[in-house]
Amino acid sequence: MVKSMSKRKRMIRGAAVFMTLAAVAVLVRAIMRKRRRPRITYGPMHERDRIRFDYLNQKIWQCDVTCRNMLRFDRGPFFRLCDILRDRKLLEHNVHLTVEQQVAMFLHTIGHNLRNRVVATNFGRSFSTTSIYFRAVLHAIGELRNDYIRPPSLEIPTKIAGNHRFDPYFKDCIGAIDGTHVRASVNKDVEHSFRGRKPFTTQNVMAAVDFDLKFTYVLAGWEGSAHDSTVLADALGRERGLQVPEGKYYLVDAGYGAKTGFMPPFRRVRYHLNEWGSNPVQNAKELFNLRHSSLRVTVERAFGSLKRRFKILDDAKPFFTFPVQVDIVVACCILHNYALSQGIDEFIIPEVTWTTQPIRTSRQQAKMDDDTTTPSGSTGKSGQAVWTTSMTNMMLSLLCDMVASGKRTSSGFKKVHFNEVATGLNEHFKLAITGDQVSNHLKKWRKIWGRIVQLKNLSGALWDEDNCIIKLSDEHYAGHCKDHKSDVNYLNTPIEYYHAMNTMFGTTTATGKHARSGNDPLSTDLDEEDNSEVNVGESSSSKAPAKKKAKVMQLEDDALVTTLKDGFKLVAEALVKSGGDDDTIPDNLWDVISIVPGYSEGELAHYYAHLVDNPKIARAFLSLSLSNKLVWVSRYVTKNFG
Template sequence: MDKRTKVFISTAASYWFLSVMAIIGRSRKRKRVAIREGITYAPMFERDRKRIDYLNDEIWRNNTTCVKMLRMNKARFFRFCQLFRDHALLEDTVHMCVEQQVTMFLYTVGHNVRNRVIATNLGRSGETVSRYFDKVLHAIGELREDYISPPSLDTSPHIEGNPRWDPYFKDCNGAIDGTHVRATVPKEMQHAFRGRKTHCTQNVMAAVDFEQRFTYVLVGWEGTAHDALVLRDALARENGLRVPQGKYYLVDVGYGAKPGFLPLFRGVRYHLNEWGSNPVQNEKELFNHRHSSLRIIIEQAFGALKRRLKVLDDASPFFPFQTQVDIVVACCIIHNWVIEDGRDEFNVPDDSDEEATTYAGTESENAIMVSFRQGLADQMWADRQNHRH
């Protein structure tokens, strides 16, 4: 065997030996990783206990505290949390139960506080608060079809048997109006969102029944948009607002008279505080007075909604605009659920009224409801005169 052959064999043997040792080393490393004990989280148990103690002592302590902090009483809050479990929309995690997730959400929208405030008060990271806020927001949005649905076709018990409104408004489905909710948008879009208000708003159109439940909500329009334009969009959408044949909604003068929408007489006093001790003088004033006293139900609904959830009526929100839109819908769902659950602590009369925008419908659109409105006014006046005599 010559010298070159010996060198070749020696080199091959060395390479084989090194390869075998490398394989053995990797095998031992994988074995060590496989048998290595997992990281223990013993300190987390104590931290979780302190968090629950804080919630029990400072948030869920009694009805008064729970209403102040979460905008609903204690029993109602826990029923609300159970709703998400029943629908499999939220679930307990290793270190956060459903009640804690919903608490963070209601705390945020109820007081319009920032992420860092919730994180500090509840001992959570900012990322955790943000993540669970989005989860609860999505879960509430999944309830939209269950809690924002068209009204009953039957005459409302609110109207039936009341001589001021029955039989004149027996086919009324509810009331429609718009409200402005504070919005935060990029600088280049602010001119479109700054209308009558000095700050940016989104124009939210809603329909309510006479139990103050929201039966339709359209969100996301700029604050400068006319109410009539928003209504037109609601009617044009595939799953938009629909008025059953023979039914109608009470609306302000800004929406115009057209089939399905019954406005006030323009140029005739209609604010309830305009009458005082001065009696109505003719059929148009009588109609406007009764129309306003019935349509105020939507102002009361908006008032209760904004008193409960300050994210809609406080300083400008700090969420992305699409999240702001979703929050408005979520707040309406919460409002409806509370009404179905029982007496609402925030549902007290609100006589506020907003200036209407102007919109003139076509002659053919106006003719039907104008004639119908005049007929109602004449009937009301005749019945009133007969009763007085």
């Protein structure tokens, strides 16, 4: 045994010597290669930093006008914003950039919708550095959301209090709500759902604004085809969504509809401010709409000021992935509120110079506001059509055939498609259906499909693909239908025309899966090694380019490398072999124990098991004389058997 331990120590000592010599050999080899490698010379670091700071001092921070033109903030608010981010430990100085430089690059990007490559050139930085710190500042700005996007005050707004035009009629109003469309870049396969009333893909952004032009709630990321009422319903249903205090309300336009907490204007009555001209108010409804519009114009001014300051939101084609585009909208709203806290500047549109939508006649406005779907039957004096089951079935079949044949464009069905369907219906049923009536009837099924998509995602709901049934348990079904009576037709019963609707709207319906409110953390992940910019070129796809894999240098199989590999392999095998000696059970162990006199076979078997569990004790036991073996066995038996 002593000989075995001595052998093990020698092997360990030899392994240690080998490791030391190997480390020395590798170090010497590295020094020799370094000496042979030609040195790459760089300009003095202090000179490069001096040039960069000269650019900031002369081109950006020289005066308030230059700073405002480049960064969309005066110098005072800009440096105070940097102090806030630094004090909150959201950003910090490092060997690459100061906090001021990081924030300046971010504001320069969103203020003028510049690509990261352009900003990198302007600030004398690499593209990678610019991208990394863009995401870092975006995340830091998002962390200020609870400080600057706050619920409105419950006090009577100063714009209303004491004003005979609004007080006491609107004394419980706490702000206005509206939506705006911000241009978006998305993948080709989902473009349909992002095309709404604009000729390009957009995201629908809903916001609540108080009468100081500050955003009190923001929900961005909904597809451009989503209706305003759908976005509002999502905002109300979120865990940290829009809250309307009891007894208070928001002013909304006719598209949101009248409901508790939201007050729209009268339909088919003059509304927008520039529609009045020199014509006086004729009745009480017109007077209400005039004053309603005078207050609700606040949200239009807020959106106008937001897009005026940050050109990345002003119908400019974005170059980032869509989740980052959503985060940018929220970050811009946070910065807008911060700017207002620092005072009014030239980007805030004065109320006296604000103009809203183009002048429309009352008939044009009534047609625009009338979003209801035309019901139907045979044509009559009213121009409406009564849609029977067979007519609906044929209409949906014709439209599905157009989708299958590829006639439908990326922006949806065109007027020529509806006219073609109307012609087919008229020839078959001997009616006078128009393309507009087909379009209006299709809106009904699009709305139904949107509700079906929401119900399929309902917690606890099961989807029966074969029978097209959304299944709920009896208790869940009763409770849900009690609160949502209109859903009875879509739960626990086969859904009519499901496959036809899936064909037409399956990839074109707004789902809001990317929507993010100002109360939610931003989706920007600082751990991702993504440059957050997309080379869209002629395509509107927002799919990020594939990441480049780092090149791995293959080591030469020279004599030193081969020698080290073989040496380490031999040392490892020897250590494993030598370490296994301690766990080896002597072959004749039971033969030696079985001849110990004075004990039963069961007691000796117990002691044998004890020695098997302890190989070192077993080897020591074999080296004892018979009398000492009796002592060891006696002690064990007495201890365990009494």
